[in-house]
Amino acid sequence: MRIPLTGPERERGELLGSLLRQARxxxxxxxVATAAGISAETLRKIETxxxxxxxxxxxxxxxxxxxxSLDALAAVCADHSARHGRLxx
Amino acid sequence: MRIPLTGPERERGELLGSLLRQARxxxxxxxVATAAGISAETLRKIETxxxxxxxxxxxxxxxxxxxxSLDALAAVCADHSARHGRLxx
DNA sequence: AGGAATACCGGTATTGTTATCGCGGTACTA
DNA sequence: TAGTACCGCGATAACAATACCGGTATTCCT
Numbered sequence: 001m002r003i004p005l006t007g008p009e010r011e012r013g014e015l016l017g018s019l020l021r022q023a024r025x026x027x028x029x030x031x032v033a034t035a036a037g038i039s040a041e042t043l044r045k046i047e048t049x050x051x052x053x054x055x056x057x058x059x060x061x062x063x064x065x066x067x068x069s070l071d072a073l074a075a076v077c078a079d080h081s082a083r084h085g086r087l088x089x
Numbered sequence: 090m091r092i093p094l095t096g097p098e099r100e101r102g103e104l105l106g107s108l109l110r111q112a113r114x115x116x117x118x119x120x121v122a123t124a125a126g127i128s129a130e131t132l133r134k135i136e137t138x139x140x141x142x143x144x145x146x147x148x149x150x151x152x153x154x155x156x157x158s159l160d161a162l163a164a165v166c167a168d169h170s171a172r173h174g175r176l177x178x
Numbered sequence: 179a180g181g182a183a184t185a186c187c188g189g190t191a192t193t194g195t196t197a198t199c200g201c202g203g204t205a206c207t208a
Numbered sequence: 209t210a211g212t213a214c215c216g217c218g219a220t221a222a223c224a225a226t227a228c229c230g231g232t233a234t235t236c237c238t
Contacts, residue, residue, distance in 0.1 A: 001198050002222045012146070028185065042225055044186075051224060055196090056148040057101070058225085060163040070159035074149040090227045091194045117213065129195055133214075140196065144223090147197085 005052055008084035013052025015080050016059075019073055021047040023066040035065035094141055097173035102141025104169050105148075108162055110136040112155040124154035 005013075024032050024047075033043040038058060045051045046062070063070050094102075113121050113136075122132040127147060134140045135147070152159050 001200095001220045002196075003198080004222065016145075024102055030185080039226060040185095041227070045225080048187080050188095052222075053144045053146055053196090055142045055224065056105075056145045057142055057166070059145040060159075060167065063163070064167065070149075070163055074145075074152070076117075077146070078149065078153065090192045091224075092226085093194065119213080128198060129214095130199075134197080137215085139216095142195075142224090144196070 008081065010049065010052045011084070012077050012080050013054075014049030016054075016070060016073065016077050017047040017049040017051075019068075020062055020066065021060075023068045032065055036061040038062070038077070097170065099138065101166050101169050102143075102175070103168050105162065106136040106138040106140075108165060109151055109155065111150075118158075119123075121151070121154055125150040127151070131161045153162030167178045 029041045029043050029047075033040040036043070036058075038061065042051070042058070043062070046054050046058070059073070060070060063073060091103070118129045118132050118136075122129040125132070125147075127150065131147070132151070135143050138161070147160060148162070152162060
């Protein structure tokens with residue numbers, strides 16, 4: 001009943017992951033994951049794009065732990081989506 | 090392997106839904122849902138809190154369609170979480 | 179050199195949840 | 209009667225988040 005994710009949607013997930021990865025800098029995965037209240041394995045999956053559409057509150061907690069803006073994050077991903085044929089996302 | 094959502098987590102989802110509902114104002118569910126690229130049924134479930142932890146890109150598309158800030162949205166929900174015993178979320 | 183600790187990666191497995199569609203019901207309006 | 213808008217419940221494939229396993233590379237200590 002649910003449409004599987006398309007290629008661009010998975011690419012968008014990889015982009016989101018790379019942005020979070022970049023924001024983490026030199027900090028360890030375990031440190032950031034603990035600060036965000038999630039497991040290190042989940043953080044790794046998100047950063048590598050293996051979780052293409054993570055939950056809102058998960059990304060929110062990560063953004064707060066990393067000190068970055070959710071709007072800026074979404075803007076970059078929306079721009080990517082716009083360049084690949086989606087209206088919003 | 091996955092822990093079911095707690096009471097406060099579901100309350101946080103209801104809060105998020107009420108904020109989106111408030112931002113929609115007089116516009117119809119169908120109109121906003123179409124603008125965000127999701128189905129009206131999904132929007133209704135999110136607004137009523139029956140989807141306590143929606144996907145990041147779903148909320149992102151809704152925030153853009155409604156003209157509201159994701160950071161402001163997350164801040165209100167994080168404040169709620171803080172008042173009910175969670176570190177972040 | 180040998181051993182231990184940290185940090186990241188890839189894959190697999192599992193349970194809970196999302197997002198969708200469908201049906202019927204209510205209220206308001208023309 | 210017809211149309212619009214919202215609601216509640218049921219059903220289902222796809223996905224999220226977690227845990228566990230082994231593997232690789234680096235660092236540190238003996």
